[in-house]
Amino acid sequence: MPSHNPVASDAEARIEVKNTTCYMCACRCGIRVTLRDGEVRYIQGNPDHPLNKGVICAKGASGIMKQYSPARLTKPLRRKPGAERGAAEFEEISWDEAFQIMEERLAHLRKTDPKKFALFTGRDQMQALTGMFAKQFGTPNYAAHGGFCSVNMATGMIYTIGGSFWEFGGPDLDRAKLFIMLGTAEDHHSNPLKIAMSQFKRNGGRFISINPVRTGYSAIADEWVPIRPGTDSALLLALIHQLLKTGLYDRDFLVQYTNAAELVSVDEDSDDFGLFVRTDIPHPKDCFDPQDRVWWDRRQDKAVPARSEGADPFLMGEFTTADGRRVKPAFQLLKERVEKYTPEWAATVTGIPVETIERLAYEMGITARDDKIELPIAWTDVWGKDHDTVTGNPVAFHAMRGLAAHSNGFQTIRALSILMTVLGTIDRPGGFRHKAPFPRPIPPCAKTPNSPDGVKPETPLGGMPLGWPAEPDDLFVDDRGEPVRIDKAFSWEFPLAAHGLMHNAITNAWRQDPYAIDTLLIFMANMAWNSSMNTSEVRKMLNDKDENGEYKIPFLIVADAFESEMVAFADLVLPDTTYLERHDVMSMLDRPISEYDGPVDSVRIPVLPPTGECKPFQEVLIELGSRLKLPAFTREDGSRKYRDYPDFIVNYETEPGSGIGFLAGWRGKGGEKFMKGEPNPNQWEMYEKNNCVFHYELPKSFQYMRNWNRGYLNWAQEHRLTRYAEPINCHIYSEVLMKFRLAAQGKTEGKQPPEHLRKRVETYFDPLPFYYEPLESQLSDKQKYPLNAITQRPMAMYHSWDSQNAWLRQIHAHNHLYMHPSLGEKGGFDDGDWVWVESMWGKVRCMCRFSEAVEPGTVWTWNAIGKAAGAWRLSDDANESRKGFLLNHLISEELPPHADGEHLSNSDPITGQAGWYDVRVRVYKAGDDEPAETSPQFDPMPAVPGTGKTPKWLAYFAGKFARGKNP
Amino acid sequence: MTQLALVIDLNVCVGCSACVTSCKEWNTSGPAGAMSDDNPYGKDPTGTFFNRVQTYEVGSFPMTETVHFPKSCLHCEDAPCVPVCPTGASYKRPEDGIVLVDYDKCIGCKYCSWACPYGAREFDEHEKVMKKCTLCVDRIYDESLPESERKPACVLACPTNARLFGDVHEPESEVSVAIREEGGYPLMPEWGTKPANHYLPRRKTRMHIHEDELVRADNPLKKEERGPSAPVAEPTLDDSTSW
Amino acid sequence: MHPAFSVIFLTTLIGVGQGLFLALFTGQSYSAVELLPSQDSTHFYGIGGFLALLFLIGGLIASVFHLGHPERAWRAATQWRTSWLSREVIALPLLMALVFVYAMMHYFAWDTVLFTSGTGARLQASLVVGTLGVIATFALFLCTGMIYACIKFLQEWASSLTVINYLLLGTASGFFFATAFSAWAAPELMRFYGIWTAIITLAALVTRLASLIRNNRIKHKSSIQSAIGVRHTKIVQKSQGAMGGSYNTREYLHGAPIWMFRSIKWVFLVLVFPVPLALLWLGLAQGSGALLLAGFIVQYIGLLFERWFFFAQANHPQNIYYGAV
Ligand SMILES: Nc1nc2c(c(=O)[nH]1)N[C@H]1C(S)=C(S)[C@@H](COP(=O)(O)OP(=O)(O)OC[C@H]3O[C@@H](n4cnc5c(=O)[nH]c(N)nc54)[C@H](O)[C@@H]3O)O[C@H]1N2
Ligand SMILES: Nc1nc2c(c(=O)[nH]1)N[C@H]1C(S)=C(S)[C@@H](COP(=O)(O)OP(=O)(O)OC[C@H]3O[C@@H](n4cnc5c(=O)[nH]c(N)nc54)[C@H](O)[C@@H]3O)O[C@H]1N2
Ligand code: SF4
Ligand code: SF4
Numbered sequence A: 001m002p003s004h005n006p007v008a009s010d011a012e013a014r015i016e017v018k019n020t021t022c023y024m025c026a027c028r029c030g031i032r033v034t035l036r037d038g039e040v041r042y043i044q045g046n047p048d049h050p051l052n053k054g055v056i057c058a059k060g061a062s063g064i065m066k067q068y069s070p071a072r073l074t075k076p077l078r079r080k081p082g083a084e085r086g087a088a089e090f091e092e093i094s095w096d097e098a099f100q101i102m103e104e105r106l107a108h109l110r111k112t113d114p115k116k117f118a119l120f121t122g123r124d125q126m127q128a129l130t131g132m133f134a135k136q137f138g139t140p141n142y143a144a145h146g147g148f149c150s151v152n153m154a155t156g157m158i159y160t161i162g163g164s165f166w167e168f169g170g171p172d173l174d175r176a177k178l179f180i181m182l183g184t185a186e187d188h189h190s191n192p193l194k195i196a197m198s199q200f201k202r203n204g205g206r207f208i209s210i211n212p213v214r215t216g217y218s219a220i221a222d223e224w225v226p227i228r229p230g231t232d233s234a235l236l237l238a239l240i241h242q243l244l245k246t247g248l249y250d251r252d253f254l255v256q257y258t259n260a261a262e263l264v265s266v267d268e269d270s271d272d273f274g275l276f277v278r279t280d281i282p283h284p285k286d287c288f289d290p291q292d293r294v295w296w297d298r299r300q301d302k303a304v305p306a307r308s309e310g311a312d313p314f315l316m317g318e319f320t321t322a323d324g325r326r327v328k329p330a331f332q333l334l335k336e337r338v339e340k341y342t343p344e345w346a347a348t349v350t351g352i353p354v355e356t357i358e359r360l361a362y363e364m365g366i367t368a369r370d371d372k373i374e375l376p377i378a379w380t381d382v383w384g385k386d387h388d389t390v391t392g393n394p395v396a397f398h399a400m401r402g403l404a405a406h407s408n409g410f411q412t413i414r415a416l417s418i419l420m421t422v423l424g425t426i427d428r429p430g431g432f433r434h435k436a437p438f439p440r441p442i443p444p445c446a447k448t449p450n451s452p453d454g455v456k457p458e459t460p461l462g463g464m465p466l467g468w469p470a471e472p473d474d475l476f477v478d479d480r481g482e483p484v485r486i487d488k489a490f491s492w493e494f495p496l497a498a499h500g501l502m503h504n505a506i507t508n509a510w511r512q513d514p515y516a517i518d519t520l521l522i523f524m525a526n527m528a529w530n531s532s533m534n535t536s537e538v539r540k541m542l543n544d545k546d547e548n549g550e551y552k553i554p555f556l557i558v559a560d561a562f563e564s565e566m567v568a569f570a571d572l573v574l575p576d577t578t579y580l581e582r583h584d585v586m587s588m589l590d591r592p593i594s595e596y597d598g599p600v601d602s603v604r605i606p607v608l609p610p611t612g613e614c615k616p617f618q619e620v621l622i623e624l625g626s627r628l629k630l631p632a633f634t635r636e637d638g639s640r641k642y643r644d645y646p647d648f649i650v651n652y653e654t655e656p657g658s659g660i661g662f663l664a665g666w667r668g669k670g671g672e673k674f675m676k677g678e679p680n681p682n683q684w685e686m687y688e689k690n691n692c693v694f695h696y697e698l699p700k701s702f703q704y705m706r707n708w709n710r711g712y713l714n715w716a717q718e719h720r721l722t723r724y725a726e727p728i729n730c731h732i733y734s735e736v737l738m739k740f741r742l743a744a745q746g747k748t749e750g751k752q753p754p755e756h757l758r759k760r761v762e763t764y765f766d767p768l769p770f771y772y773e774p775l776e777s778q779l780s781d782k783q784k785y786p787l788n789a790i791t792q793r794p795m796a797m798y799h800s801w802d803s804q805n806a807w808l809r810q811i812h813a814h815n816h817l818y819m820h821p822s823l824g825e826k827g828g829f830d831d832g833d834w835v836w837v838e839s840m841w842g843k844v845r846c847m848c849r850f851s852e853a854v855e856p857g858t859v860w861t862w863n864a865i866g867k868a869a870g871a872w873r874l875s876d877d878a879n880e881s882r883k884g885f886l887l888n889h890l891i892s893e894e895l896p897p898h899a900d901g902e903h904l905s906n907s908d909p910i911t912g913q914a915g916w917y918d919v920r921v922r923v924y925k926a927g928d929d930e931p932a933e934t935s936p937q938f939d940p941m942p943a944v945p946g947t948g949k950t951p952k953w954l955a956y957f958a959g960k961f962a963r964g965k966n967p
Numbered sequence B: 001m002t003q004l005a006l007v008i009d010l011n012v013c014v015g016c017s018a019c020v021t022s023c024k025e026w027n028t029s030g031p032a033g034a035m036s037d038d039n040p041y042g043k044d045p046t047g048t049f050f051n052r053v054q055t056y057e058v059g060s061f062p063m064t065e066t067v068h069f070p071k072s073c074l075h076c077e078d079a080p081c082v083p084v085c086p087t088g089a090s091y092k093r094p095e096d097g098i099v100l101v102d103y104d105k106c107i108g109c110k111y112c113s114w115a116c117p118y119g120a121r122e123f124d125e126h127e128k129v130m131k132k133c134t135l136c137v138d139r140i141y142d143e144s145l146p147e148s149e150r151k152p153a154c155v156l157a158c159p160t161n162a163r164l165f166g167d168v169h170e171p172e173s174e175v176s177v178a179i180r181e182e183g184g185y186p187l188m189p190e191w192g193t194k195p196a197n198h199y200l201p202r203r204k205t206r207m208h209i210h211e212d213e214l215v216r217a218d219n220p221l222k223k224e225e226r227g228p229s230a231p232v233a234e235p236t237l238d239d240s241t242s243w
Numbered sequence C: 001m002h003p004a005f006s007v008i009f010l011t012t013l014i015g016v017g018q019g020l021f022l023a024l025f026t027g028q029s030y031s032a033v034e035l036l037p038s039q040d041s042t043h044f045y046g047i048g049g050f051l052a053l054l055f056l057i058g059g060l061i062a063s064v065f066h067l068g069h070p071e072r073a074w075r076a077a078t079q080w081r082t083s084w085l086s087r088e089v090i091a092l093p094l095l096m097a098l099v100f101v102y103a104m105m106h107y108f109a110w111d112t113v114l115f116t117s118g119t120g121a122r123l124q125a126s127l128v129v130g131t132l133g134v135i136a137t138f139a140l141f142l143c144t145g146m147i148y149a150c151i152k153f154l155q156e157w158a159s160s161l162t163v164i165n166y167l168l169l170g171t172a173s174g175f176f177f178a179t180a181f182s183a184w185a186a187p188e189l190m191r192f193y194g195i196w197t198a199i200i201t202l203a204a205l206v207t208r209l210a211s212l213i214r215n216n217r218i219k220h221k222s223s224i225q226s227a228i229g230v231r232h233t234k235i236v237q238k239s240q241g242a243m244g245g246s247y248n249t250r251e252y253l254h255g256a257p258i259w260m261f262r263s264i265k266w267v268f269l270v271l272v273f274p275v276p277l278a279l280l281w282l283g284l285a286q287g288s289g290a291l292l293l294a295g296f297i298v299q300y301i302g303l304l305f306e307r308w309f310f311f312a313q314a315n316h317p318q319n320i321y322y323g324a325v
């Protein structure tokens, strides 16, 4: 008999099981944490959680190694007097001292010039709180990661269909028959997407992936369509071309639910050129989107009010109105637009064979038409018409940063949204589905101030720090049309920068353009490494001093949980807790975890006490807000309003008595209300009892067609998800964009772009999607730099923050540059050789790896595996810093000087989305005499006080037996 | 006779490695642990894992398939690693076919791992004993767990449900049906080890478009045709005769 | 396979010990039937026996370094029904015991004549013990060889040549040592042992070359196709899920550059066969014990290389799963 008991039980140990929400990534799965004698024994997916239904990913299952990582910061730190920034020489201070330092400095700034305080936050999930703090402080200089992340996806879709992928909606794979995924490696919806994709495949669905690289999800695609980076709009426009040409579009959907049939004035010299023809139909006051457009009725052959009873409009053609104006339906303009975008043309741009493009169009069109879904769900539309069924065309799409992270991404994503619309798949079964609080009006209502007057000492900001401009007058610029924000968001350079341009904050602050700031607070962003473009130079800027020997960015506060590269540059370090140690909310005010069937929000409840002196950043903000006496955190008598963060979450209301707070569930005194209701003192307990989730399932009749579903819209209005219960028609033709173009053409009264930007705004603010080469490509010597370089998310690593994780780093210890073997043949190097990859901005030495799963004009690598020596408490010779590399050194945050200006961000000219994937490179063999090591290298970062020991080996065993087993 | 096993569906495995780390976290604190790691924060980190996911590329661009391939002990029915063990530490449980190592008997001679053609065993450099996938024998019979969770950690974790678990000798079990109906196969059948674990191959869904389908009776383009709008001003018969 | 030094020393040292014991026993048998002059029991068979024992002990010590838990080594004797390793674990101490008794009998002259034949040939008790020793020696060679030969998918090893080579190479080195030893302790046996050494070494050369040729021609049954079950002519591994390496990348890959791997083959072929044979010839010709000892040492070193190569050449099918390093 065996003597070792393979099923030994934990009987003698003290076992506790607690639910909370994972934060090894932004997906926010429900987890169940088992503690043995107070140590984490097991983290599993919570089977009762709507998002992940019990599954977990590689990161989530490695939470133990994050919790006990030696790289954790555990003490507030101050840069040692006399020590240089970047040298990471710190001394421990108390929280009291830390708060004093911040209070003094920030109070002064608030009194004098609040915009000199800038708050930028990275991949966090508490923008509702950080944004509110910034607004209360009165600074416009606030943004989160969206600008360098995927704002193109958000804006491109929201300005077209009132909702987006990303965290606001997605493909209905339960019912889809054909699924096309573009430019997605992993995305935020990590586990749910995986669950859905495998079910979809097993149900016999057909899955096509359009991506220059075949890994991860693309690996299991039924068909892989390799595409040249940055050319998706060419493909999408050609698909639309083909669908329009063959009549494979959903006419009824287009007519009723989009602006396709609405007439646009096309007389160049008329006042309303390029705008929709409007009638003076009376419409309710306080209306967001007056339904005052016009159709050309086929039967009466004349203009009639859009959607009037019995009317059947032309989608194509040109007409002359009674008053002699030439008009065309928006769809006709689209048809004219895509005329030249033939499959033959697209083939030369994308590298995809003509037959494939045609076939893709047919597959989409035929599936949409012939596999129609009809669900016996009765609903009523906003116009009062009853429908017995909900119908759907089962073609679903998903796309992410492969489209978004190009400087033509906005228009590409517009093209995609229009393709989805043309196929009639918006918020219908088998197509795209919204998630609360979406859909929203186009564009959503939130606005920034529109002049510098919005920024005043001792006063909250006169608007939101971030918003959704609907017209030039919404821009946040001064009289000369110059930006008010440090990142130049909402200026004429990036008018629709709905998420800000965090990637330019440091460069602009360093150049003091448009002005100098004093204090920069960075929370959960590693801007000295992977979230900066041009990383090497940005590191210098963070350290740069003026003639007087003062740092150009005078004071830098970093709130981080680990010894990241960013920490080295801090003047003050605030040690944050881990996700297992704090309260948190995934709020409806931010990015909740809603499902297609209704709103869902969730919380984190600590399962462990904070380590060392770690303090949740939420608590830091509440404390600071109270000390600075920001109105929202202070009672009338000036005393502190909230004891702590949990207290804040329960009792804060967006406006006194609004009944709207961070959490939507169990509101009202006894928890009987939801979405809206008085604070409930027991709200946290109720979340705790319910797997940390609040999930409201909408009645079936409210679950579809929500842009036009009267029941849903009224419900949403009643529950204060939205102000307006009006139809949200899809914008085939974007009047919003046209208004900016008209301003650039000098045809409008309102705000006008500065001269040097007129051409740029006119060109890119095209009301219909068009193909253009990404800006950096346009300005690159493509003979010299023939290749596109892109990155992908590895599934088992989250950005830069998992290299401290002893288990995950074994899966990705370093990265390679993947490329087609033909490049090696041409360049005379072999698989595994050290090569230089060089862009016009710089070069990086790395190891190459040949692959047949990449488009031959593309090289790629896993993102953020490479690290700076010594960071994350890795040894100086760790693989991450010696063999791993960061592509960001090759990517500039600014375009080369050109006609439109000198320091324009390397971003989408409409939204300011960072153009990560636009860089052009060449690859050549490294010299035999060169060291077999990554270049550039940086001085190793020393261990900072409060971080842990790094043992030579480790044998984790949770609980009281541990003593015997651990080294 | 019962033979428990995993069936891994390569058709849906996206190579996420959830099965890798969930296995490690479950087992490191269990009877099969601790699972040590060397140089956890240094050069060439390396540790004991019972399951790893590998990646293969099949074919040439653009006809490339990328295959993610998880592999743990296959719990061979004719396990060559068992008879060679000089101490009897390596054994196959008659009741369920799970192949295990008795750490108290193992002398760390590594011979069993030489005898495994699949590279499924891993020597723990610190406990100095041979380790391997236990098929989570400490979970699957644990009656303190809800029935639905009496499954291996990797199976519960897998986001694509690519890992099926059950008795491959029970013809109607989920795993047997999958093997039978989805073309499940064993690895390296040439050695007669009869691995209990099986793999399900890639399966493709294709669409065939018939020319007829491109033409449609109610083609919406027809609705855009405007009737001839006759110009009133141009000459007609009316201008030349009155009959 | 990654050559483990403990195993290299284990197999080569016990090989010498086994061979030396066989040599002593052969000598004594020849003497018993008076084909050779009889020797001083204490100094030749006694000391010789202890020397053989020393080699065996050396091997045993080396083997301990291979074990994670040597304190439990006794357990390794339990599975003799199925495990060649277990059988070796039994055979080795058994042989050591017999060699010890054999040496003691000679050293302390406890030997008795059990029987004298008509022709004057005497059956000594030590010869009986020696015979048992010989059986144990062959059993041990068989076990050692079979440990490797029985793993059918290690195709380079899975051959009777593996057992024969263990037998012949061990015996050759033992006889060589006996030759050198006799130069001091029993010069009149020097030539006898020398000739046997040459014969066995040449035989080993033949069988070892045979195994090299065989291994060169091996068609491996497992392929990447059968390993992952995908049928395609072009399959390339891109990652193995552990970038810092794993037990599987350390234990089964010799890690030496290909030039080194190839040259080691030539090194061992030269060091095990022609050089020692030349030294043997010279030593015998000049009656130089020093040259003979040098010959033995060279051959032993050659055997270390031979064993390294034996391991390194074995291509474990598991390596198919660990090809992308
Ligand atoms: N495991 C893990 N999950 C994560 C993250 C992480 O770091 N790790 N990060 C999270 C964050 S912040 C984000 S923003 C999301 C991002 O989620 P994704 O957008 O899925 O992530 P990326 O890695 O940027 O993927 C871009 C994909 O687009 C492809 N691509 C690049 N250029 C083009 C192109 O021009 N056309 C097409 N069609 N494809 C192209 C790339 O090959 C790659 O597959 O992931 C989130 N999820
Ligand atoms: N080349 C290239 N660069 C890219 C991208 C790309 O595709 N290619 N993607 C971009 C995208 S989409 C994004 S979103 C950014 C992400 O970039 P960042 O937002 O900078 O993400 P991380 O690098 O993970 O840095 C987050 C920081 O948060 C810290 N942290 C982790 N957990 C906690 C916590 O609980 N509390 C606190 N206070 N800190 C914590 C980590 O230690 C780390 O320093 O990267 C961008 N950079
Ligand atoms: S997908 Fe993200 S949130 Fe979900 S388990 Fe993995 S790391 Fe955690
Ligand atoms: S968890 Fe599932 S999908 Fe992920 S690698 Fe393992 S088997 Fe594949």
Ligand code: SF4
Binding pocket: B072, B073, B074, B075, B076, B079, B080, B081, B082, B099, B115, B116, B117, B118, B119, B120, B121, B132, B193
């Ligand atoms: S896979 Fe290897 S270790 Fe597992 S039973 Fe088969 S031979 Fe033994």
Ligand code: SF4
Binding pocket: B084, B085, B086, B087, B088, B089, B090, B101, B105, B106, B107, B108, B109, B110, B111, B112, B113, B129, B130
């Ligand atoms: S390492 Fe342990 S289990 Fe393996 S053969 Fe040796 S004693 Fe048996």
Ligand code: SF4
Binding pocket: B022, B023, B024, B026, B027, B050, B051, B072, B132, B133, B134, B135, B136, B152, B153, B154, B155
């Ligand atoms: S069955 Fe258990 S031990 Fe085996 S690979 Fe899965 S989790 Fe690991």
Ligand SMILES: [Mo]
Binding pocket: A145, A148, A149, A150
């Ligand atoms: Mo992102």
